[in-house]
Amino acid sequence: MPEVQAHAERMTESLAGHRLARFELLNFAALKTFDPPVDGAVGHRLSEVGRRGKYLLLRFDNGQTHVVHLMQGGRLRPDPKRSRKPKLGLGRWVFDPPDDGDGEGADDSAWMLTEAGSERKAGVWAIDGDPLGQEPLDHLGPEATDLDRDALAEILAGHSKRLHGLLRDQRVIAGLGRMLANEICYAAGLSPFANASKLDDDQVDRLHRAIGTVVADATEHERTLDDIGKSVDRPSKVHNRAGEPCTGCDDTIRTVEYRAYTVYYCPTEQTDGKLLADNTTSKFLK
Ligand SMILES: [Zn+2]
Numbered sequence: 001m002p003e004v005q006a007h008a009e010r011m012t013e014s015l016a017g018h019r020l021a022r023f024e025l026l027n028f029a030a031l032k033t034f035d036p037p038v039d040g041a042v043g044h045r046l047s048e049v050g051r052r053g054k055y056l057l058l059r060f061d062n063g064q065t066h067v068v069h070l071m072q073g074g075r076l077r078p079d080p081k082r083s084r085k086p087k088l089g090l091g092r093w094v095f096d097p098p099d100d101g102d103g104e105g106a107d108d109s110a111w112m113l114t115e116a117g118s119e120r121k122a123g124v125w126a127i128d129g130d131p132l133g134q135e136p137l138d139h140l141g142p143e144a145t146d147l148d149r150d151a152l153a154e155i156l157a158g159h160s161k162r163l164h165g166l167l168r169d170q171r172v173i174a175g176l177g178r179m180l181a182n183e184i185c186y187a188a189g190l191s192p193f194a195n196a197s198k199l200d201d202d203q204v205d206r207l208h209r210a211i212g213t214v215v216a217d218a219t220e221h222e223r224t225l226d227d228i229g230k231s232v233d234r235p236s237k238v239h240n241r242a243g244e245p246c247t248g249c250d251d252t253i254r255t256v257e258y259r260a261y262t263v264y265y266c267p268t269e270q271t272d273g274k275l276l277a278d279n280t281t282s283k284f285l286k
Pocket residue numbers: 246247248249250251266267268269
């Protein structure tokens with residue numbers, strides 16, 4: 001989420017106030033809605049680019065919002081070349097030059113959504129009216145950064161699940177991915193496999209503080225970049241550090257491997273020295 005937040009801020013800086021000249025759909029699979037038409041925003045100004053969970057919200061001043069999900073390999077970048085058949089291209093927003101203020105010499109600008117890999121999961125939803133209560137945003141839990149300590153405690157108490165999985169469950173808490181879940185559990189000194197509903201008051205305090213500081217630090221880092229970077233380049237204490245010495249103690253960072261992701265942790269600081277193994281038979285029942 002910090003990378004999406006910083007990207008939304010960069011896009012607002014570049015594009016707020018610009019009028020949408022056209023939207024070019026480069027891959028039909030990328031458009032997830034057909035009603036209202038995505039062209040409904042053409043001729044209208046972009047008010048801002050916001051964020052909800054891991055989604056970018058391109059809000060236009062006629063009330064239409066283009067919701068964009070980048071997934072793993074998606075990028076939304078300035079596209080000065082505008083080639084007719086761009087490799088990996090899903091869609092392109094072309095904006096008129098700003099016609100107010102100091103638009104002198106300003107060029108029109110285009111931003112293209114691309115997706116590496118073959119998953120074709122990134123996409124665009126065109127939504128009229130308040131997007132928050134509509135697909136695909138309506139199933140999202142509260143923003144991780146909006147949760148006060150008691151709201152977090154209530155969510156935890158209601159979910160008898162492993163902490164790492166709960167933190168990543170966008171329907172419960174929105175905005176945290178695999179890396180932040182690892183980093184937050186480490187910063188809180190909690191096992192990624194701790195049962196969320198059994199955390200005591202002190203552990204809830206630590207978790208709440210860890211969410212705040214880990215997200216704030218990561219967002220600060222992302223704001224220094226001019227595009228969404230690779231996750232391997234993001235500063236981390238445990239994530240992507242399997243087998244490396246822990247920076248906080250003498251232990252070594254350990255992992256539990258899953259097909260789609262890896263849990264990283266420091267045994268000394270998080271599990272009383274115990275090594276975690278996934279011994280559930282229900283790991284595919286999420
Ligand atoms: Zn450690």
